[in-house]
Amino acid sequence: xxxxxxxxxxxxxxxxxxxxxxxxxxxxxxxxxxxxxxxxxxxxxxxxxxxxxxxxxxxxxxxxxxxxxxxxxxxxxxxxxxxxxxxxxxxxxxxxxxxxxxxxxxxxxxxxxxxxxxxxxxxxxxxxxxxxxxxxxxxxxxxxxxxxxxxxxxxxxxxxxxxxxxxxxxxxxxxxxxxxxxxxxxxxxxxxxxxxxxxxxxxxxxxxxxxxxxxxxxxxxxxxxxxxxxxxxxxxxxxxxxxxxxxxxxxxxxxxxxxxx
Numbered sequence: 640x641x642x643x644x645x646x647x648x649x650x651x652x653x654x655x656x657x658x659x660x661x662x663x664x665x666x667x668x669x670x671x672x673x674x675x676x677x678x679x680x681x682x683x684x685x686x687x688x689x690x691x692x693x694x695x696x697x698x699x700x701x702x703x704x705x706x707x708x709x710x711x712x713x714x715x716x717x718x719x720x721x722x723x724x725x726x727x728x729x730x731x732x733x734x735x736x737x738x739x740x741x742x743x744x745x746x747x748x749x750x751x752x753x754x755x756x757x758x759x760x761x762x763x764x765x766x767x768x769x770x771x772x773x774x775x776x777x778x779x780x781x782x783x784x785x786x787x788x789x790x791x792x793x794x795x796x797x798x799x800x801x802x803x804x805x806x807x808x809x810x811x812x813x814x815x816x817x818x819x820x821x822x823x824x825x826x827x828x829x830x831x832x833x834x835x836x837x838x839x840x841x842x843x844x845x846x847x848x849x850x851x852x853x854x855x856x857x858x859x860x861x862x863x864x865x866x867x868x869x870x871x872x873x874x875x876x877x878x879x880x881x882x883x884x885x886x887x888x889x890x891x892x893x894x895x896x897x898x899x900x
Contacts, residue, residue: 648867655858661762662851663875670836672772677779685788687725732781738842744774745846771843790825827891834880851875
């Protein structure tokens, strides 16, 4: 296998350019679907963490209806199962490697659940692409959860009180007042997560997703050349991530400029 960079090797791998083009399409689609799934999941997790569901609240009161000074019953009364589940999910997903999560989802979950076998656009294998999206979406949701939660908590509580005084329900307040402002605050962070996902999606080649790194492996197997395909992959990732990050920075400056007026 050739380990030195040689110009003639780029000519050798040129016939495999279509593999890199297909890998580029797969990487972009993988990132888009991952961010969408991650955002929806993160919003749900953030609301669960901010909820005030305490089914054992009554244990915190004594027989006279007064709040206990302490003890096990008081601690149990403060237990919020929704917040506990959401926190456990976030901590576990953020504390384990992405590759492990992808393998567990692919072999563990979708090893039991059979997916239909067909191709999208003639080259994307659904039975491999979908588990990759699910695994990355679950991981992204754990990270976006904290971003969304901080965005929701950054909104002044006085606006919620004003909404209640106008007769809006908690759901209406969240939908029409809190969320629009929070999304504006966290939009740059969500966009940056998209850039992170573009780079992290490279790990999905381990389950056979035909992304850019899968094209590198295919070219390596056919030509026994490794450095030149890796350089091509590096250039593609750079052309995806660098302009995207600059566009995000531009809109972030525009949005912050509007807040200062």
